[in-house]
Amino acid sequence: MENNSRRGFMGKAFGAVAGVGAVASLYAMKKSWDPLPSVKAAGFTTLDMSIYQENVMVTEKWRGKPIFVLKQSAAMLAKAKENPRDIERLVEISGAHYMVCIGLCTHLGCIPAFRTASNDFKCACHGGEFDASGMVQMVPPPRGFDIPPFKIDGTKLVLGEVGPEWQAMKDNGITL
Amino acid sequence: MAHFTKATGIADWLDQRLAVNKLEKVMMSEYWIPKNINFLWAMGMVLVITFALLVVSGIFLLMYYVPTTDGAFYSVNYTIMREVDFGWLWRHVHGVAASVVFLIIYIHMFTGIYYGSYKKGRELIWISGMLLFVAFSAEAFSGYMLPWGQMSYWAGMVITNLFSGGSLHADGLVEWIRGDYVPAQAFLGRFFMLHVLLIPLAIMGLIGLHFGALRIPHVNNQDGEEIDFDAEAKKYLDGDSKNSKVMRFANDFMSKDMMVVGVYLIFFFYLVFYNYGFAMDPVNFDPADGLKTPAHIYPEWYFLWSYEILRPFNIDLGLVLFAFAQVIFVLLPFLDRSPNTCAANRRGKPFMIWFWLMLSNMIVLTAMGKLPPEGIFSTIGLVAAVLFVAMWLALPIITSMEKKV
Numbered sequence: 001m002e003n004n005s006r007r008g009f010m011g012k013a014f015g016a017v018a019g020v021g022a023v024a025s026l027y028a029m030k031k032s033w034d035p036l037p038s039v040k041a042a043g044f045t046t047l048d049m050s051i052y053q054e055n056v057m058v059t060e061k062w063r064g065k066p067i068f069v070l071k072q073s074a075a076m077l078a079k080a081k082e083n084p085r086d087i088e089r090l091v092e093i094s095g096a097h098y099m100v101c102i103g104l105c106t107h108l109g110c111i112p113a114f115r116t117a118s119n120d121f122k123c124a125c126h127g128g129e130f131d132a133s134g135m136v137q138m139v140p141p142p143r144g145f146d147i148p149p150f151k152i153d154g155t156k157l158v159l160g161e162v163g164p165e166w167q168a169m170k171d172n173g174i175t176l
Numbered sequence: 177m178a179h180f181t182k183a184t185g186i187a188d189w190l191d192q193r194l195a196v197n198k199l200e201k202v203m204m205s206e207y208w209i210p211k212n213i214n215f216l217w218a219m220g221m222v223l224v225i226t227f228a229l230l231v232v233s234g235i236f237l238l239m240y241y242v243p244t245t246d247g248a249f250y251s252v253n254y255t256i257m258r259e260v261d262f263g264w265l266w267r268h269v270h271g272v273a274a275s276v277v278f279l280i281i282y283i284h285m286f287t288g289i290y291y292g293s294y295k296k297g298r299e300l301i302w303i304s305g306m307l308l309f310v311a312f313s314a315e316a317f318s319g320y321m322l323p324w325g326q327m328s329y330w331a332g333m334v335i336t337n338l339f340s341g342g343s344l345h346a347d348g349l350v351e352w353i354r355g356d357y358v359p360a361q362a363f364l365g366r367f368f369m370l371h372v373l374l375i376p377l378a379i380m381g382l383i384g385l386h387f388g389a390l391r392i393p394h395v396n397n398q399d400g401e402e403i404d405f406d407a408e409a410k411k412y413l414d415g416d417s418k419n420s421k422v423m424r425f426a427n428d429f430m431s432k433d434m435m436v437v438g439v440y441l442i443f444f445f446y447l448v449f450y451n452y453g454f455a456m457d458p459v460n461f462d463p464a465d466g467l468k469t470p471a472h473i474y475p476e477w478y479f480l481w482s483y484e485i486l487r488p489f490n491i492d493l494g495l496v497l498f499a500f501a502q503v504i505f506v507l508l509p510f511l512d513r514s515p516n517t518c519a520a521n522r523r524g525k526p527f528m529i530w531f532w533l534m535l536s537n538m539i540v541l542t543a544m545g546k547l548p549p550e551g552i553f554s555t556i557g558l559v560a561a562v563l564f565v566a567m568w569l570a571l572p573i574i575t576s577m578e579k580k581v
Contacts, residue, residue: 030352033366039356059467064358066467107491109337110330111469124471125334126487126549142343142491176345 044160046153047100049093057114059103062148062159066103066111068121068134071096076119076132086133088174089144091165094155101134101145121145147175204426208409210397211423217395218436219284225437226277226444227379233269234372241322243368245361248324249463265448271455272447274316278478281309286535289508292517293396299509300389306506308382311375316476318371324364325460330473332359332367342492358466400518472548480545481538485565487549488558497565504568511568513576522581526574530567537563 045062052058052071060067072080072090077097080086090097105112110125120137121130129138134145151163169175183189190196209217240260242251256263285305288294294302317335321328336359340350355362394405403421412420423429447454459470475483486498504511516523520531537560544557 033352033355035351035355035357036362039360039362043357061467064356064360064466108334110334110473111467124469125473140490176347 044158047157047159048155049096049098049157050155052098055119057116062102067148067159068099068101068103068114068145070099070114070132072099072132079131080133083135085144085174086131086135088169088172089133089135089147091147091150091152091157093152093157099132099134100147100150100157100159102148103145106136106141106143106146143176204430205424206409206413207425208405208412208422209395209425209429210401210403211421212397212399212401213395214398215432215436216283216287218433219280219287221430221433221437222280222440223277223284224383225441226273226280227383229269229273229444230277231376233266233273236263236266237270238372243322243364245324245364245464248322248364252323253461268448268452268455270319272444272452274319275455275476275478276444276447277312278316278476281312282478285309285505288396289534290520290531291396291398292400292512292519292523294509295512295517296402297393298389298396301386301393302509303506304382304386304389308379308386309505310502311379311382313479315371315375315379316478318367318375320476321359321364321367322371323460324464325457326462326464326468326470327457327460327473329359329464329466330470331475332363334473336363338495338498342495359464396517398519400516400522402517474546477542477546480543481541484541484545484557485561487545488554488561497561500565500568511571511575513572514578515580516578518581524578524581527578530571530574534564534567537567 043063045060045067047060047067047069052069054071054073055076056071058069060069070076077090080090080097089099089101091100092098103111105123105125105128107123107126107128110123112121112123112128112130114121119132121134123129123141126140127138128136128141130141130145131137134147136142136144147166147169148159149162150166151158151161152165166175180192183192187196191198237256240251240255240263242248242255252267256267260266288302288305317331321332336350336353339353340346351357353363354360355366394403397403401421405422408420408422411417412422412424417423457476462470474480482498482501485501486494488494489497514523514527520528540556540560541564544553544560547553549557
């Protein structure tokens, strides 16, 4: 009897030590899979917005993802103004309007192609379409292109940093 | 201390220390297999041999493969394919075996379903087998990342995106799995580790469990007959091997098994030498480019049926049905409510129709998954996907109405 309770105690004591160790090692394992500091530090890209031309779609790169930059022509802007969900998506810098979006289909992450003839984007994977402001026009994508966190700095745009304009977009549910 | 005597030879020396004679009996000559079986019972051994081929060819590939985003593509397509003597052989054996192993797994699975080999004490064989299927799927996917071509990269992108859970937007989880915002060095490194160490270890452990689960209920037979293995084994050992319903695993059963393996290996190496192209996607011979999506992204043929269940629906419903398709086979022993353990053709019309319809439907889903999702193909795909789910929901009902035969 005395032996049994001793063994019981030893079993519980070992269980406690092993439990603490298991939780601690799971924490370490989880943290070891996190993105490295160098990966996170490389997560900022600065774009000089004055160099873009109207109607020309340019693909930049931020955090390894393509960023679509499209300076809106007068015709695109007029069309976007008809729909509040469209115009709200555009970034205004020095009077000009830009579409700045993560160029990945919000369905499963393929890169849609820009079609100059119709001024829109078409995803070859599952047929999704987006207009010139990045708003979704045809499913399966559940929403328009996501807009990367940005901060306006004069005529420059810093991607990866949260500025008040982006925060407002997020709060209004325009982007995730 | 145990008592040891002077050994009469090497066999006796080993037997005193390792009980090799006893071991040989337990594992081979007195492990009993029913006589009323057919060539489909050899698929287990065919899988063992294919797994061995994967391990051996993998070891040789591992010596030259470089798991870096800069070096991986070159090490596979130049170093292994052009510089290493017979490097092409290991790569083609590995690629063909990775594809063919799924064909055999599907035959093995549907054999089990047809003959009811997941019932009456054999549930754990089925469950461990399905866990093996999951482990092999993970192994195939992680291996597909390693050449770091366009299909590797974009399959990695799309599959890891599934973990965002659609509208749940668990982007943090996706970034954690990748170790980066997109598939990059951290991603390649961890999938390399999973492919060459962790998942193979899990597979080997599960194979042990699968065999262990077979031990007590024994292998099923063509007629679903409940055999008294002790009585039949005694009959065999007493010299009446003709009238016994069982035979030795080795050499009786093994000799037939290895005959099938021989035929299989001729087919296998025909593929390796003359027809390996089906296992090598041409798109994957372009190096990974994060800024260019291939025109069509599709998985390897063995994942097409479940991919097609994901595709026709909006993202949330698609993910739910995809998850359903992944786990539902595991539950088969509990969804089949029938008292009968025998071949599908003797269980009455409903289950027999269910079996052949399920098999044909999965072939249809596979074909539609490969075709572009347009027009009539997407309609057929949608119908087949709905039918798949409906049939699984109907299974408990039709099997509980089944009469005892």
